[in-house]
Amino acid sequence: MKFKYCPKCGGKLIEKYSWDEGGVPYCPIDDEMYFDTPKPCIVVAVIKDDEILLLKQSYIFKNSKVLISGYVSNGESVEDTVYREVREETGISIDEIKYLGSEYLSSKDIIMLTFMAKYIDGEIVKSEEVEFACWTKIKNALDEMKEDEIGKRVVNKVLCELSTKHD
């Protein structure tokens, strides 16, 4: 997001030169630069044997299931976000998280950091913002995620990871 006004004092920002970045919006009152940075967000495919955890959250996609996702909060590592979002949305515990690369979502200025993780224990106790959460055979997951392009790419990476593991 390109800032025009200072989020702290509300004053109009001026341009300030910053080495490689060029002109950056700057508040002379707060002595703060506001870089045009994306919002970091995690997506995680939780795997239990040959199943994957899918959620239904109609505010994201009306007719598709999705993977667990959430914004990185200030003060936590991205890995902590993965553990926290899984716990908050489904109540289960995970481990062995593995980074699968990033995807940029230009329509929302989001940088999606994608992961897979292994289910450890716990029964699913879904949060209010989740309509339902269910284990689905990984081989059937893509059919249930029609609208979720990033989610489908994550599932394909998971399939690739799992197939190389068994070779």
Ligand SMILES: [Zn+2]
């Ligand atoms: Zn300011």
